[in-house]
Amino acid sequence: MSTPSTLLAVKGVTTFYGKIQALRGVDLQVAEGEIVALIGSNGAGKSTLMMTICGNPRARDGSITYDGKEITRLATHEIARMRVAQSPEGRRIFARMTVLENLQMGASLDNLAHFAADSERVFALFPRLKERIHQRGGTLSGGEQQMLSIGRALMARPRLLLLDEPSLGLAPLIVRQIFDAIRTLNREEKLTVFIVEQNAYHALRLAHRGYVMVNGRITMGGTGRELLEKPEVRAAYLEGGRH
Ligand SMILES: Nc1ncnc2c1ncn2[C@@H]1O[C@H](COP(=O)(O)OP(=O)(O)OP(=O)(O)O)[C@@H](O)[C@H]1O
Numbered sequence: 001m002s003t004p005s006t007l008l009a010v011k012g013v014t015t016f017y018g019k020i021q022a023l024r025g026v027d028l029q030v031a032e033g034e035i036v037a038l039i040g041s042n043g044a045g046k047s048t049l050m051m052t053i054c055g056n057p058r059a060r061d062g063s064i065t066y067d068g069k070e071i072t073r074l075a076t077h078e079i080a081r082m083r084v085a086q087s088p089e090g091r092r093i094f095a096r097m098t099v100l101e102n103l104q105m106g107a108s109l110d111n112l113a114h115f116a117a118d119s120e121r122v123f124a125l126f127p128r129l130k131e132r133i134h135q136r137g138g139t140l141s142g143g144e145q146q147m148l149s150i151g152r153a154l155m156a157r158p159r160l161l162l163l164d165e166p167s168l169g170l171a172p173l174i175v176r177q178i179f180d181a182i183r184t185l186n187r188e189e190k191l192t193v194f195i196v197e198q199n200a201y202h203a204l205r206l207a208h209r210g211y212v213m214v215n216g217r218i219t220m221g222g223t224g225r226e227l228l229e230k231p232e233v234r235a236a237y238l239e240g241g242r243h
């Protein structure tokens with residue numbers, strides 16, 4: 001059931017790549033002000049769900065509702081205009097553009113109207129980006145690229161921030177900095193965050209609630225703590241895993 005505080009509701013969503021079915025009827029909700037984590041193994045369909053929320057690929061069945069409006073059939077730019085921003089898998093920053101130019105791309109929705117203030121907000125969160133403001137994206141370290149990818153998404157002033165595997169391939173210290181930044185955004189600005197992660201330990205400690213996806217279906221849901229304590233979650237995603 002949708003409650004007034006539900007910001008995102010996914011109901012019975014299926015997504016196909018040609019004949020391959022990646023999502024098999026996904027239900028989940030994200031309330032305003034929440035951090036929700038989606039965990040699951042390689043190929044479970046996590047990125048597909050995040051991309052389906054953004055309208056590419058499109059859901060074949062089911063519905064996606066955001067801020068009380070159905071967005072299932074909207075174009076990706078219309079969804080972005082509703083203040084849904086994502087940091088996609090693999091960061092996807094513009095390698096030949098500088099840090100500053102990448103941030104400008106993120107702010108293009110508002111024609112750079114709030115650029116100075118919003119870029120200072122990003123630099124306060126990730127001071128390293130300010131030090132590297134004129135460096136090209138492609139020459140940044142992996143961690144810096146991740147910071148830039150999140151920073152660029154923030155420049156669009158999202159109400160819902162979607163993050164796909166922000167910890168992937170990063171050293172523990174950088175992972176902690178990035179997760180601390182997400183926690184700060186949520187606590188201080190009440191930003192709603194939906195995060196996809198294979199790093200179940202960090203993601204479930206960060207999140208208020210989480211879901212487990214297996215083979216295109218949600219198999220479990222609960223608070224981050226509940227999921228961390230479940231033997232099935234521990235066995236599949238924690239023991240011997242990355243954390
Ligand atoms: N462009 C595509 N064309 C065809 N099949 C695809 C495409 N993208 C993803 N798939 C398939 O859809 C399924 C779900 O992939 P998806 O990338 O969503 O998984 P994931 O949970 O994000 O995995 P990972 O943790 O490795 O990022 C996989 O079987 C994958 O091979």
Ligand SMILES: [Mg+2]
Binds near residue numbers: 046047048089164
């Ligand atoms: Mg993925």
